[in-house]
Amino acid sequence: MIHLSRREYLALALAAPALAGKRQLGRAPVISVQDFEQYxxxxxxxxxxxVRNHFEAPTIDPATWRLRVGGMVERERSFSLEExxxxxxxxxxxxxxxxxxxxxxxxxxxxxxxxxxxxxxxRSCGVAQGARFVRVTGADRGREPDAPxxxxxxxxxxxxALRPETLLALKMQxxxxxxxxxxxxxxxxxxxxxxxxxxxxxxxxxxDRPDDSFYMTNRYRRVRGGNVGEPVVRIAVKSIIVKPAGxxxxxxxxxxxxxxxxxxxxxxxxxxxxxxxxxxxxxxLLDSPEPLVWTPWRxxxxxxxxxxxxxxxxxxxxxxxxxxxxxxxxxEDDYELNQVQRVxxxxxx
Numbered sequence: 435m436i437h438l439s440r441r442e443y444l445a446l447a448l449a450a451p452a453l454a455g456k457r458q459l460g461r462a463p464v465i466s467v468q469d470f471e472q473y474x475x476x477x478x479x480x481x482x483x484x485v486r487n488h489f490e491a492p493t494i495d496p497a498t499w500r501l502r503v504g505g506m507v508e509r510e511r512s513f514s515l516e517e518x519x520x521x522x523x524x525x526x527x528x529x530x531x532x533x534x535x536x537x538x539x540x541x542x543x544x545x546x547x548x549x550x551x552x553x554x555x556x557r558s559c560g561v562a563q564g565a566r567f568v569r570v571t572g573a574d575r576g577r578e579p580d581a582p583x584x585x586x587x588x589x590x591x592x593x594x595a596l597r598p599e600t601l602l603a604l605k606m607q608x609x610x611x612x613x614x615x616x617x618x619x620x621x622x623x624x625x626x627x628x629x630x631x632x633x634x635x636x637x638x639x640x641x642d643r644p645d646d647s648f649y650m651t652n653r654y655r656r657v658r659g660g661n662v663g664e665p666v667v668r669i670a671v672k673s674i675i676v677k678p679a680g681x682x683x684x685x686x687x688x689x690x691x692x693x694x695x696x697x698x699x700x701x702x703x704x705x706x707x708x709x710x711x712x713x714x715x716x717x718x719l720l721d722s723p724e725p726l727v728w729t730p731w732r733x734x735x736x737x738x739x740x741x742x743x744x745x746x747x748x749x750x751x752x753x754x755x756x757x758x759x760x761x762x763x764x765x766e767d768d769y770e771l772n773q774v775q776r777v778x779x780x781x782x783x
Contacts, residue, residue: 456482457540463487463576464614467540470676473692474720474730476527478543480607485614486532486541488586489576492634496618505569505639508560515618521558524551524601526624528726529696533627533654533666533769538674538777542696544728547622548605553596556640561592565640568595569647570621573634581648588630589645590623599624599699599726602635624726625699626667627769629654657767669698671757672772673705673731673749683780689735691717695749696728703752705731710744717747738781745777 459465468482496515504510525548535541556568571587578584594600601622604611611617616633623630629649644650656663673695678684695702701723706714717733735745750756761773 456484463489464491465541468543469540470674470694473676473694474732476544476721476727476730477546477607480609480612480615483543483545483606483615484532484541486628487574487633489574491614492573492575494573494613494618494634499618499636501619501635501638503556503559503638503640505641506562506565507640508562511559518550518602518619519604521550521555523548523604524554524598525549526599526601526622526726528599528622528624529669529698529728530622530624530628530631531669531672531696533629534771536771537773538680538775541628542674544696545606546608547601547603547624548608549601549603549619549622551598552600552602552621553598555602556592556595556638561640564642566592567641567643567645568592569637569639569641569645570632570635571637571639572616572632573636578648578652580652584648586632587645587647587649588632589641589647589650590630592640594623594626625669627654627669630667654769655767656765656769658764660766666767666769669696670770670772671695671697671700671702671749671751671755673747673757673775675745675747675775675777678745678777678779680777681779683782685782687736687738687781689738689743689745689779689781690732691735691745691747692730692732693747694728694730695747697749697751697755699725700751700753700755701725702729703750703754705729705733706748706750707733707735708746708748709735709738714748723752740781740783742778742780745779746774748774 464487466485501513527546532541569589575585603622620633654666675693677692705717717731720730723729748757
């Protein structure tokens with residue numbers, strides 16, 4: 435059991451349950467997070483899926499919208515939405531997580547995506563010999579504190595763009611893309627943090643050298659000692675506790691804990707739980723772990739005495755990557771926040 439001050443104890447005892455639904459964290463640009471009310475279902479309801487924009491969302495007329503493909507291709511092309519819809523389709527289920535998603539925060543969701551395999555689309559445009567990178571630019575643009583007006587664009591190595599888990603998405607959760615999720619067409623770079631899944635795509639360019647545009651050189655990089663280093667790319671192993679809610683007041687000496695764990699393209703091997711800093715014990719995985727998809731877990735806590743308790747969850751991937759107990763103190767950026775979550779709750783007789 436944890437010893438707290440009277441003020442901390444009363445704050446927990448009197449805490450009201452959180453309201454269900456998506457929470458708005460910012461309006462300019464829009465940032466909202468989900469609350470995991472769907473647990474233990476795999477798919478996040480569309481109405482609850484998180485939104486992270488860099489600028490004001492663009493207004494796009496699907497009837498006049500065009501997707502241009504240029505750079506190192508045999509012939510520059512331009513596609514209407516109707517022409518894209520005629521391409522052979524692919525489908526995948528994948529977690530998308532914001533690179534700056536905090537510990538225990540809902541800037542993450544799992545969706546079934548349907549669209550055009552990006553590699554097949556690029557090959558249909560005739561990739562020129564010597565092309566090594568693919569820049570994808572969205573219709574959203576604006577000013578940053580350290581830059582003039584810029585469009586939002588990200589670049590993948592051609593080898594990553596050609597992977598089967600990279601998709602030009604036209605549908606999400608069985609429905610045509612909604613405007614807030616990148617309609618009419620977005621990229622889904624499954625297994626990578628969400629900044630690479632560019633929304634509202636208008637331009638695709640093939641290049642023979644790395645991209646030096648703003649969002650490749652000035653954002654989404656690890657920073658140590660004031661030095662900008664390697665880029666943030668692959669989703670790190672992580673878990674979240676959705677039951678019990680933080681600061682919950684519960685009755686009885688048993689608690690049914692639960693949550694999700696994910697590790698990008700690396701399937702989850704196990705989730706370990708500990709109570710009040712004791713020994714780690716294995717949680718039950720509620721689904722067979724798969725690449726790209728998160729795995730729901732549960733754990734029954736017994737023989738709790740009255741008072742404040744703390745619950746921690748630590749996920750381990752099939753490759754052996756485990757969540758760190760604490761954030762690397764040398765990191766000065768706000769990306770890859772995958773340290774172990776700690777939830778406190780009050781147990782009453």
